[in-house]
Amino acid sequence: MAVNRIRQALPQYAAISPFFILFAIFGAFPVLFSIWISFHSWDGIGPMQWVGLEQYHYLVTDPKFWQTIGNTMIIWVLSTVPMLLLALVIANALHNATRFRTFYRIAYFVPNVTSVVAVTLVFGSIFSNNFGLLNAFLQSIGLGKVEWLTQPWGIKIAIATIVTWRWVGYNAIIFLAGLQAISADVYEAAKVDGASSRQTFWRITVPMLRPVILFTAVTSTIGGLQIFTESRVLFGDTSNIGGPGDAGMTIVSYLYQSAFIKNQFGYGAAIGWALFVLIVLFSIINWRLIGGNDDERVTSRARRRAERRIKQQKETADVR
Amino acid sequence: MPLSRRTFLAAGTGAAVAGLTGCGSRSSLGSASELTMWTWVGSVNDDLIGQAEKGIPGYDGLKLSMTRIGSNYKTKVLTALAGKSLVPDIVAINDDVATYFPNADQFHDLSELGAKERENDFLAWKWKLGVTPQGKMMAYPMDTGPTALFYRSDLFEKAGVDIDPAAVAQQAPDWDSYIALGKKIQQAIPGAAITDNVNSVFAYRMAQQPQRYMTADGRYLGDQDHVREAFDLAIRVVREGLSANAQDGSTDADAVVTNGRLVAFNAAVWWAQLGPKNAAPKTKGNWRVAAAPGGAGNRGGSFLAITKYCKNPEAAFAFISWLESAQNQAEAFLDPVLFPSTPASYTDPRLTAPDEFFGGQRIVDVFAESAKKYPGAYFSPYDSIIGDQLSAQLVIVETGGKSPDQAWNDAQEQIERELTRAGAI
């Protein structure tokens, strides 16, 4: 019977097989293989040398690794917070605007489809220490130059600005879709109850946007932890891809540097696993913080408790 | 979207077939009638390469196809070797040739291709650097990097120093007297510097030593006195105010040559091109060279190796031995100032001609003397790991004012970690 059903479904299995075959070869196998590689010292060319957990031991005691985690976190916060806030403001304004909507959407979305390499080159020239547009502007209004691309904070701000600029429009468009999905009746009801517009925003709009905010938070966390191109292109032609003092070295930059510049494939694989753990960790944190399941969990627990009590009372009553 | 089902399917099948069957995998880069070669900008004489691009001498129908890689050269070579396909036939290798020794099986043994017969043409210490501890001849000598003292005769004159090269060498036979000379010049020329940055002093002092960071049998020497001496000397030059604090790769590095802040510099021969000739052409006639304070030394100088993927190793060897003959190395001295590793070149008229950039001085005499006297030193596969850590700490001492002892200890600690992981100690 079951065999028959499987035989009948052969075309469907064939239809979904390309993904699973490709994933097995280029996804699952490499992931397992990378565990194996991370137990070795290997330059990618010569023979592999078994070192057990040595790479992981080196990893957790490697100050550079922790620095890159710190850098990545700071860049992530510096980009995600303003990005989501600005996106919310823009989405709100777009929601209320009735004219030029298509123009606005396209204008806000274009940065997102532009290549990071090209964008970074442009921003590199804006933030340049000596010839940058930003410093020229600061000078013209009587402020001094800032060494954006050599100071630790300047470097992080420059990278975060690039990320923010590329993703504000994208997130605004998604927030907008969320806003449009909220039915007008809810707002109508709030108006009748005499809610102020601020109350409406915080009590109705934001809670109802929760799933959308969760989506943008998760995607920008995953994206933020994988930042690489910005710092590589900003500092790529020097031997140090993280910039002065490694202030712009992200986790992925460090992975790339370890594996493909210093040819430490084993260490690169170990950093890959650390990155994976971080992404899973942060996704869970996001889920917990914004997921909004807590209320439901609380209510269902309360309901179960109430039901139990009713049942108990019934039982005691029956006994009587 | 105008996407009809038929064209969509046709395109899909077509792309899938093209992608999956495609051209079979080739392991060597270039067509069968080409010998491919990778090198970095400024490492060969362009006229000679131009000749080989028309045809490899003695091998009809075979041409050289050369790619000059602008940045991250070593990364690209190692990635291609790890990628195992489309690897060039010939690669240039810098003075860190020993870092390739653990992977010597990726290259042909040149002695099997006839290198032995040429050995006597070359400086003995240079030849040895391309041979692995197991005796495999992995890399063929290109140029060398003998060191000497470059100085600005016009500025020395202003400071009342005798500008004759022999007199300068006599006044500054070692680093102590060199520092004293620098202080003297500084009184006449405020801001004058005798090094671009802290690391040049360290690197050029190390370049004069008969031993470096490890012994041939794998003992770590990076914490020994000769390294500490170079480390402390570099910091001392900075503390005496004689460093221009222009870090490598910064735009300032050229500026200190152009604006005359760098009045003297103990450097390798190739610096003549990279430094004054490129950055300060207007100083033509004002430069001289003298024997370096602290003795003969060598920094830099490259090699050529034939990868195991090579289509025609005999032809490749014929080409590299032609390119690095005493005749042709003399040509490469004229442009781009690569100093020959073949002593026969030192009496070639192209080298002994007076150089107007150096006020008509025959600079070859100074460098040839240095190249011949240089004792040679063992380069281990781990030298880059060790040297990078020491350099990084020195930069922090110069730019961030870190205490020298702290910097030394931090470097040693990090080196120990890295060497342990690499399985070197």
Place this chain on the structure above:
Amino acid sequence: MSVERIRTITGHVVLMLGVAVSLFPFYWMVVMASNTTPDIFAYPPKLVIGSHLFENMGKVLDNVDFFGSMLLTLVAALSVTVLVLFFDSLAAFAFAKYEFPGRNVLFGLLLATFMIPAQLSLVPQFVTLAQFGWIGSLKALIIPGAANAFGIFWMRQYAKGAIPDELISAAKVDGAGFFRQYLTVGLPVLRPGLAFLGIFTFINVWNDYLWPLIVMTDPNRLTLQVALDQLNGIYGTDYSMVMAGALMSVIPLIGVFLIGARSFIADLAAGAMKF
């Protein structure tokens, strides 16, 4: 003026400011690409479009094989796009419209692959492709990305609502097999969805940087993004030329995007809402 009207105007002012910030870097790119480097480095810098655009573009063509890189990138992006559209829509059609043993488990497995960051397998994937002898060849750019979980997920959501079950039943009655049903019933309905997924995939492959940086080892066969980075690495001091290169690499893609921008943005937003 009513409060309502003031609000509307304020809204537009805010939006216009945002548009200015959003588009300024493009303007600045054109300014730099059309002036000489000394003009850009001057203080105060030139802020208007100059007359050296074609001169700078010419320099780009002299220094890198721009059209070669563009052709290579185009071939890679088109191949991946066509393969993804075919494989993803086929799988999505099966997942959305058919019951078969293990369907939900397999779909769950597919969703789980979302969690794996591409960088985790950067090193092992390189090693695997090296064993295949694919490093340096276009196959390394095309085959591993020929089908993806995102596309299947997205198309399945789309297919579920868009394809009426009656149409499939009717096709079955006519004696059409699964593949025939996909062609006659599935594809025509999925076409708008394919347009979105196609543009999305094309843009991603065109702009990808890290993977081609690693696998395209032959310096004479680089994708556009890596070639652009290379141009900057070697001739970084000639700003106006590098910017001309950046401009040339960006224009074709923005063109592709603008053709389908309207529905593309709407589809993208709709997709995000389904998560």
